Amino acid sequence: MSDTELRGDDRIEDGERQLDEDDRLKPEFVDAVLEAVDAGDTDEAKRLVEPLHPADIADLFELTPEDRRAPLAAAVAGLLDGDVFAEMNDYVREQLIDALDARQVADIASELDTDDAVAIIEDMDAEDQREVLRAMEPDDRAAIEEALSYPEESAGRLMQRELIAVPEHWTVGDTIDYLRGHEELTTDFWEVFVVDPAHRPVGTCALSWLLRTPRAVSMSDVMQREQTLIPVDMDQEEVSLRFQKYALISAAVIDGSGRLVGMITVDDIVHIIQEEAGEDALLLSGAGEGDINEPVLDSYKARVRWLIANLFTALLASFIISRFEGTIQRMVALATLMPIVAGVGGNAGTQTLAVTVRAMATNQLTQSNTARAIRREIHVALLNGMTIALVIGTGVGFIFANPMLGGVIAAAMMTNILVAGLAGVLVPVVLERLKADPAVSSSVFVTMTTDSIGFLAFLGLATASGLVG
C-alpha cells in the first residue's frame, strides 16, 4: 500500500520510534511518558507505553527516577504484567513490588512460569512472602514453595516445573496428539523429555526432530540418549557454564534420585551468563554488585570495605618507604620517581590478573595447563619489563643527567614488572586452590605486592648501588 519502499532497518521493531539504534529507549520518549504522567494524562501515558515490548517497559521503569516510579506504575497499571516484572532490574522490581499489595503480587506471579514467579517472590521479606503465597492458587503456591526450598542461585530456583515429559514406548504421533490434545500444557519448551516409569529422563528430543520424523516412529528411536542432566542443587554459575559448553537450548533438572523435576531453558540462563561474565571487572575493583540501581548505602558498604583493605596495603608500602627516609632526604628526586615504578608495576599486575581470572572463570585454566600459563606470563613480563625499563631508564638517565639513576630505575622497573606478572597469575591460582573466589580478593594482594616491591626495589637499589652518596 505504501508507495515508499521499506528499508530493512525500518521493519525491525514496532517500537522504533521509541528506541535508538542500540535498542535503548530514547530520552525524548522517556521524558514524554513522564510528562504525561505528571500532567495526570493517563491515557496519553498508556498510549505511549502500550506498543513497547515487556523488556522495554521494564527499562522505562529503570530509567525513571525513583520517586516517579510509583506514579508511573499507577498510570500504566494495566500494562504491568508478569513479563515486565520478570525483565526488571532486581532493585527496581523490589521497590515497585513493595508498593503493591499482596493480592496484586499474587496475580502477577500466577501468570508466570515458576522460575520467573520465584524471581519476583524470593527477595520479599518473609511476612510479605507468606501473604503473597496465601493469596495464590494451591498448585502455584506448592510449586513456588518447593522452588524456594532450594538454595538461592541454585538450579532449583532457576528451573520451571512446566515441561513436556513422555514415556519411552510412545510414538512420535502419540506425542504430537498429546501436545495437541492438552490445552493446559506449557507452550514454552524447545525439547521433549523422554522418561522411564520412575520418571527418570532417558533421552531428549528436539522439537525439530519430532517434526521431521514420521508419526509411527517410536520416541526411543528419535530421542538423543546422550544428554546433560542438571542436579537440582547445582550452582547457577555451573549451570550457565554447562549451557555454554554444550550449547544447550534446554536441559532436564533432576533430584537426588535421578527423577525429572524441572527444566531450565537457555533464555533463563543468558542473563546469568552475562552477569557472571561481567562481574569480574566489578569484583576485581571491589565494587560489589556494581548495579547502578543499588541503594547508595549498599554500594557504600560494599566498596568501603575494599578501600579500607587497600588503605592497609598502602600502609605497608608507606612503611617500606619510611625505612628509606634517610636516602630520600639525601636525594629527593627519588621521591619524585618512585610512584612510577609502583604504578606501572601495578598496571602490569592488573593485566595479568584480569587474564588469569577470565581464563579461570571460563574453565580454560585448569591444573593441566597452570605451569604453562605461568611460563607464558613470565615471557610476556620479561618482554614488557625490558621495554619499559629501557624507555624509563634512558629517559631518566638523560633528564637527570645521571646514568646511574637511570640504571637503578630500569632495574627496579624490570624487577617489579616480573614480580607483577608472577603475582598476577600465582595469587589467583593459590586462592582458587584454597577454595576462595580469585576475582574477589586477588587484586588487594597483587597491588600490595607491586606497591611494596616497587618502592623496595627502587629505594633499595638506590641505597645499595651507592647512587646516593
Next chain:
Amino acid sequence: MSDTELRGDDRIEDGERQLDEDDRLKPEFVDAVLEAVDAGDTDEAKRLVEPLHPADIADLFELTPEDRRAPLAAAVAGLLDGDVFAEMNDYVREQLIDALDARQVADIASELDTDDAVAIIEDMDAEDQREVLRAMEPDDRAAIEEALSYPEESAGRLMQRELIAVPEHWTVGDTIDYLRGHEELTTDFWEVFVVDPAHRPVGTCALSWLLRTPRAVSMSDVMQREQTLIPVDMDQEEVSLRFQKYALISAAVIDGSGRLVGMITVDDIVHIIQEEAGEDALLLSGAGEGDINEPVLDSYKARVRWLIANLFTALLASFIISRFEGTIQRMVALATLMPIVAGVGGNAGTQTLAVTVRAMATNQLTQSNTARAIRREIHVALLNGMTIALVIGTGVGFIFANPMLGGVIAAAMMTNILVAGLAGVLVPVVLERLKADPAVSSSVFVTMTTDSIGFLAFLGLATASGLVG
C-alpha cells in the same frame, strides 16, 4: 541390571570419569591421553577420547602443550570433526588448521552450518582460504563466500543460511509435511519463519506452537507477527544485546531490502554474550584479548602499549611531585604518606569506573539517567571519602603525633576520593559521547586524574597549610 542404585550425579555425563565437578577435564585424564600418544598407542588414545563430547575434545587440545597438539591430532584424527573445531579456542584452532591440508579443511568445513564453517575459514590467510574454498562443493563454497563478504563480527558472519521458511498461505499440516518430506533440510532450527512472496519475513512460529496446533490451521494464524529482525550488517555485540533483551531463541537476518537471508540461533550468541561481558576487566586493565592461548608476542604488543600510556600518566604525577621537592625535603614523612592518597583514590576511581562501564555495556546507563548516576556516585564518594579520611586522618595524627598532618592527609583523601568518583563516571560518559569505547581508554584517564590530584592535593595542602615550616 546393576544392583546398586544410581545416584543423580552419576547419571549426568557419560564422560564423568574424565571430568571434574566443574565439567573440566581431569589432569590425570589429559596425562593418560598424552602418554598414550607419546607411546605411539593410537588405539588407547582413541579409546580414551572417543566417549568425549566435541566440546571436551576441543578442551583437550587447549589443555595440551602446543608442541604436542599435532601428534595428538594425528592419533585421534577420525574423531576430529567439524563440531570439535567449532568448539575450539581460536588460537588453538588456527594452529591445528595450519597443520592440515586444504582438502582436509574443506571436508571439515563442509560438514558444518555456514556460521561454524565461516568461523574456521575466516582466520586463514587469503591464499589458504582460496585453496580450501576451491576444494569445497560449489553450494557450500557460495554460502561461505557470501558470508565472508560481510564485515567481521557482523550478523552476516554469525548467521547460518540453513533455515526453514514457509509461505503465509500454508497450513500447519503443509509445513509439517514439508519438514517430513525433505530430507535435505536442516534439523538445527527452533522456529519456522513465515515469508511473503518477496521472501520478506512476516512472522515467526515457535516449534512448540506448530506442534500444539491442529493441522488445518493456517500458518498466518499461528505465527507471531511481532518479531525481532536482525540487519545483516549489525555488529555482533548489538545482536547479542538484542538476544538477551528479548530472550530470543533464534532470529531472522534480513538484507537491505528486507529479504530473509539467514538465521542466528541463541547457541551461536551465547559465547559472544560471554566474551563481550567478560572483556570489561581485560579492556580496563589494557590486557587486550586476554586469551591464555594467545601467542606471547601478541600479548606483549597489546599490553605494552598500555603500560607505556600508563608510564606517561605516571610521569605527569612525577612532574607534580617534583614541584614540591622543597616541601618534601623539609618533611620527608610526606614522601612516605603520599602514595596512600594516590593509591586509595585510584582504587575508588576504578570501582566507579567498573560500575559505570558495566552499566553502559548492558544498556542500563543512557542519557535519561546519566545525571542521576552522577549524583549517585557523588553520594557514594562522599560517604567513602568521609570514612577513609576519618580513619587515615586519625591514624596519621596519632602515629606522627601531628594533628595538622592528620588533617592534611584527611582533607587530601576526601578530595581525591570525590574526584575519583566524578572521574570514574564522567570519563566513560564523555568517551562514549565521543564514540570511543569507554572500556578501552577510561582507566588511563581515571588513573592519571587520581594520581595527579592525590599528590597535588596532599603536597599542595601540606605546603599551603603551613604544616611544613
